[in-house]
Amino acid sequence: MTMERCVKLSAAALFAGAVAAFAAPGAYAQTETLTVAAAPSLKAVFQHIVPMFEKEYGAAVRVEYGPSQTQRRRIEGGAPIDLFLPASVEELRKLQDKGLVLSGKPRVYAETSLVLVMSAASSALAVSFSDVLPNGSVRIALGDPTTSALGDITARVFAKFDPSYRKHARLTYGPHGGEVVDLIRTGKADVGVLYRVDAINNGGVRIIDEIPTGTYAPVQFAGAVVSTCRPESLQIAAKFLDFVTSPRIQKLMIQYGFDPVLSHAVTG
Structure with a gap:
C-alpha cells in the first residue's frame, strides 16, 4: 500500500470516527466558530442560509469568501479552514488527490453556466460570444486563471474555440x-465573462449571450470537509455540508439563480 493511500485511508477513518462519536442528537461539542472557505458566488444566498443553520444547530459560522484556487492553496498550506465550498468541483478533486479531503468524494449541490455580459448602463448594441472572441477591437474582462475557478474554466473554454486567442x-x-x-x-472593458448566477445577482451588468451548450461541462458547486478541519469542528462541519446539500437548501439556491443539479452530475 502506497504512502498516499495510507494518508487517504487514515484521514477517512479519522473523519468517520469523529462524526460517529457525536452521532446522538444534542451531543455537540462545538465550542469554536466553524470556518468555511467559500466562493464569492455564494455570498448572496449564504446571507440567508448561514443564519438558518446557526439558528437550527446553535453553532457560529464564519464564512471567508475568496477565489477558489486561492482558497485551495490556503488549505494546502495548512490554513485553519474546516469546510471548503469552491465554485468548481475540480478544486476539491485536486485536494482529494493529495489526501486532503476528509469527507469522501466532493458533494455537488448546485450548477451554473458561463455567460457573456456587458454594462447594464451601456447603450452599445449587444454582441454574441462568437462575434467577440475573434474581434480584436472588443475589450474582454475575464477572471484570472491563476487565482479563480472562473478564470480557469473560461480559459479552457476559450482555448476550445481558438487555441491562440490570447x-x-x-x-x-x-x-x-x-x-x-x-x-x-x-x-x-466592453464585455466580460461571468458565472450566470453572478450576473443574475448583480444589477450592474446584463447578460447578452450564453457560452454555447456542449462547449464545456456545467460549472458544479461542491463541498467537502478538508484536512485542516479542527477535531472539535468535524461534526458540525459535516452537518453544515449535509445542510447545504439538502433538497430544501438546493431549492433555495435555485431562487438565487443557481441551476439545479442535473442527473448527469458526477462527484468522483
Missing part, C-alpha cells in the same frame, strides 16, 4: 467575478 484578443483580468464586473462598470 495573441489577438484584447484581454484584461480580474482576480474574481466581482472584479470582472468592476472592470466593465468602470469602462475598462
Whole structure:
C-alpha cells in the first residue's frame, strides 16, 4: 500500500470516527466558530442560509469568501479552514488527490453556466460570444486563471474555440467575478465573462449571450470537509455540508439563480 493511500485511508477513518462519536442528537461539542472557505458566488444566498443553520444547530459560522484556487492553496498550506465550498468541483478533486479531503468524494449541490455580459448602463448594441472572441477591437474582462475557478474554466473554454486567442484578443483580468464586473462598470472593458448566477445577482451588468451548450461541462458547486478541519469542528462541519446539500437548501439556491443539479452530475 502506497504512502498516499495510507494518508487517504487514515484521514477517512479519522473523519468517520469523529462524526460517529457525536452521532446522538444534542451531543455537540462545538465550542469554536466553524470556518468555511467559500466562493464569492455564494455570498448572496449564504446571507440567508448561514443564519438558518446557526439558528437550527446553535453553532457560529464564519464564512471567508475568496477565489477558489486561492482558497485551495490556503488549505494546502495548512490554513485553519474546516469546510471548503469552491465554485468548481475540480478544486476539491485536486485536494482529494493529495489526501486532503476528509469527507469522501466532493458533494455537488448546485450548477451554473458561463455567460457573456456587458454594462447594464451601456447603450452599445449587444454582441454574441462568437462575434467577440475573434474581434480584436472588443475589450474582454475575464477572471484570472491563476487565482479563480472562473478564470480557469473560461480559459479552457476559450482555448476550445481558438487555441491562440490570447495573441489577438484584447484581454484584461480580474482576480474574481466581482472584479470582472468592476472592470466593465468602470469602462475598462466592453464585455466580460461571468458565472450566470453572478450576473443574475448583480444589477450592474446584463447578460447578452450564453457560452454555447456542449462547449464545456456545467460549472458544479461542491463541498467537502478538508484536512485542516479542527477535531472539535468535524461534526458540525459535516452537518453544515449535509445542510447545504439538502433538497430544501438546493431549492433555495435555485431562487438565487443557481441551476439545479442535473442527473448527469458526477462527484468522483
